[in-house]
Amino acid sequence: MSLQRLRLILSDFHLGNGRHRDDGTINPLEDFSCDQEFVELLTYYDREKSEADLELVLNGDFFNMIQLEPSEQELGILTERSAVEKMKAILAGHPEIISILRSFNASDKRRIVFVMGNHDPQLIWTAVQGLLRxxxxxxxxxxxxxxxxxxxxxxxxxxxxxxxRMEKERYFLTKGYPEPVLNLPWGVFFVKDLLYRLKRRRPYVDKVRPYGKFWRWCFFNDFFFGVFAAILYIGFIFKTRFSRLPLKRAGAFHGFKAIFNLSASPTLTEDAALILQGEDCKLVVLGHTHIPIHIRLAGGEYINPGTWNDVTYLDLQNLGHRRKLYYVLVELKEEGPNGKLYEWHGRQLPFSEARL
Ligand SMILES: [Mn+2]
Known part of the structure; x- marks a missing residue:
């Protein structure tokens, strides 16, 4: 029998500085609370598939490196120094996760792939990669x-x-800066400076999907907050229009249009279809949207495992508040890849700390 080859794909954990602060009090900025479940999942597959070649792909936004504590604001998100500090804080905040990744990866039949997302673009820095290594x-x-x-x-x-969108040819800017900085896109600043500011008033603001429906919901249910957000949004577009960072400046216009495109393809299904048509592949796996999906399209399939964070879905198909521990398992066979979307149930514990 030939060696079984598997790929386990997870996405959008948004690991922050940990659920608790140093003094033991709760950290409201932490989006991830399923450390134990993730440990169980990896342990299970590591044992169950001990003979197989098993690759773990963390498909972007595994870390949330753009949500900063007040004490981290000064260093910001642009430099390698700030990225290293942030990664250190995240590693310290999720010791069980780091420890299971380490024991999982100890075998030569294992490999971990970190794909960069828009919440962890700092993974591009060599010093950040060095910390993880x-x-x-x-x-x-x-x-x-x-x-x-x-x-x-x-x-x-x-x-x-x-x-x-980041520019592959120009990830860094050096001219006129005392140290190299990341050439980050407008959307990253939109999340960091606008969305996270609104989050202080409405903690669920970054957890509602799809966005288009959320703004309509605001119009009927939270009108003045909606107006407040719209004013900040317009102001933010004007302000960023004059930024020194080229992608931030250029993105302001796209940002203005984005509000009208929000509901165009919230699941990225149309884009997945284009990838299947244009490339020699049979399976497309994306993250980013936080909306889980498994759909057959012309030329192959599209799977998105969503997120392990809480989501409030406003579309009728998934209506309601939930936390679903979905992951993708792909078996790589002679005849092509076979991908499935699974839900992790884990062990039933008699209690767990409440996750509101
Ligand atoms: Mn994302």
Whole structure:
């Protein structure tokens, strides 16, 4: 029997500085609370598939490096120094996750692939990659945009959206800066400076999907907040129009149009269809949207495992508040990849700390 080859794909964990602060109090900026479940999932597959070649792909936004604590604001998100500090804080905040990644990756039948997303573009810095190599060890691969191998096209998905697209030829800016800075797209600043500001008033603001429906919901149910958000939004577009960072400046116009395009393809299905038509692949796996999907399209299939964070869905198909631990398992066979979307149930514990 030939060696079984598997690829386990997860996405959009948005790991922050941990659920608790140093003094033991709750950290309201943490979006991820399923550390234990993730440990169980990896342990399960590591044991169950001990003979198989098993690759773990963390398909973008695994870390949330653009949501900063007040104490981190000063360093910002642009430099390698600030990125290293942020990664250190995240590693310290999720010790169980780092430890399971490390033991999982100890075997030569294992590999971990980090795909960069719009919440962790700082993964591009060598010093940040070095920190992860040191903490996890074993074979680590860093992918800056698309990871296409064995007929499977994996990418986070932000490159598909104008406002989040990074320039492959110009990730860094050096001219006129005391140290190199990241050439980040407008959307990253939109999330960091606008969305996270609104989040202070409405903590669910970044967790509602799809966005288009959310703004309509605001119009009927939270009118003045909607007006407040719209005013900040317009102001933000004007302000960023004069930024020194080229992508931030250029994106302001796209940002203005984005509000009208929000509901065009919230699941990225149309874009996945285009990838299947244009490339020699049978399976497309994206993240980014936080909307889980598994759909057959012309030429192959599209799977998105969504997120392990909480989501409030406003579309009728998924209506309601939920946390679903979905993951993709792809078996790579002679005749092509076979991908399935699974839900992790894990062990039933008698109690867990309440996750509101
Ligand atoms: Mn994303």
């Amino acid at each position: 040191e903490a996890i060890e074993g074979e680590l691969v860093f992918v800056d945009d698309t990871y296409v191998v064995d007929g499977v096209h994996i990418e986070h998905g932000h490159q598909i959206e104008n406002i989040f």
